[in-house]
Amino acid sequence: MGTVVVDAAAKKEANGSLADLNPTVVFVLGGPGSGKGTQCANVVQHFGYTHLSAGDLLRAEIKSGSENGTMISNMIKEGKIVPSEVTIKLLQQAMLESGNDKFLIDGFPRNEENRAAFEAVTKIEPSFVLFFDCSEEEMERRLLGRNQGREDDNIETIRKRFNVFLESSLPVIEYYNSKGKVRKIDAGRPVEEVYESVKAIFAPKNEKAD
Numbered sequence: 001m002g003t004v005v006v007d008a009a010a011k012k013e014a015n016g017s018l019a020d021l022n023p024t025v026v027f028v029l030g031g032p033g034s035g036k037g038t039q040c041a042n043v044v045q046h047f048g049y050t051h052l053s054a055g056d057l058l059r060a061e062i063k064s065g066s067e068n069g070t071m072i073s074n075m076i077k078e079g080k081i082v083p084s085e086v087t088i089k090l091l092q093q094a095m096l097e098s099g100n101d102k103f104l105i106d107g108f109p110r111n112e113e114n115r116a117a118f119e120a121v122t123k124i125e126p127s128f129v130l131f132f133d134c135s136e137e138e139m140e141r142r143l144l145g146r147n148q149g150r151e152d153d154n155i156e157t158i159r160k161r162f163n164v165f166l167e168s169s170l171p172v173i174e175y176y177n178s179k180g181k182v183r184k185i186d187a188g189r190p191v192e193e194v195y196e197s198v199k200a201i202f203a204p205k206n207e208k209a210d
């Protein structure tokens, strides 16, 4: 793994302002290709959240020519999880820049290190955790058909990502489940049906969303 470069002063400043914001955070978790990004886009449209995909932020960091770019790129190609301090810094910056105080944090926390570091650094507890539950067979079909030019959407990396999900991400979902925070969605259905279930979680009872 390469050297991680994080500006300490920027980190301290971001923390102070985030605490003032006291944001509402929903973690959106599920295996690769379970439909996290697709459903987050619907929630943004109807419920006013800002969608922050940890994977998208890391890919943007590579493109920006950052000092951490090569390390991040190598880890993503291997399906591995980037050190928490890098991802958390990107999330903090994006939250502050958004001007919003309601966030869907998609694909994070991906492992116990992510979870504990985010809690320690930001002091933010998620309101709840959306868990998109989908079979590997269906996720593999979706990833191979995605056609967005992602370097990790090849069968070799997909298998590695599935292993990381089972070994490192599922325990995080189990942790939040033990705290009564997980809202599990059957994500193997068509997009519109999945969204009906998602909507029911966000819409206050007796109120209709679009």
Ligand SMILES: Nc1ncnc2c1ncn2[C@@H]1O[C@H](COP(=O)(O)OP(=O)(O)OP(=O)(O)O)[C@@H](O)[C@H]1O
Pocket: 030, 031, 032, 033, 034, 035, 036, 037, 038, 039, 055, 107, 142, 143, 145, 146, 147, 187, 188, 189, 190, 191, 192, 194
């Ligand atoms: N319910 C669904 N039925 C069929 N295809 C879907 C469904 N939801 C999403 N897709 C498609 O599957 C692919 C993966 O979806 P998406 O990018 O939302 O998944 P993701 O969970 O964000 O994946 P990743 O973790 O790799 O970022 C996309 O091509 C998307 O259009």
Ligand SMILES: Nc1ccn([C@H]2C[C@H](O)[C@@H](COP(=O)(O)O)O2)c(=O)n1
Pocket: 032, 053, 054, 055, 056, 058, 075, 076, 079, 080, 081, 082, 083, 087, 106, 107, 108, 109, 110, 114, 152, 161
């Ligand atoms: N918390 C995270 C989230 C993502 N990554 C890296 C490793 C993933 O395989 C890749 C793509 O994420 P996705 O877009 O599929 O959510 O990004 C990470 O290291 N840590």
Ligand SMILES: [Mg+2]
Pocket: 036, 037, 053, 055, 107
């Ligand atoms: Mg995604």
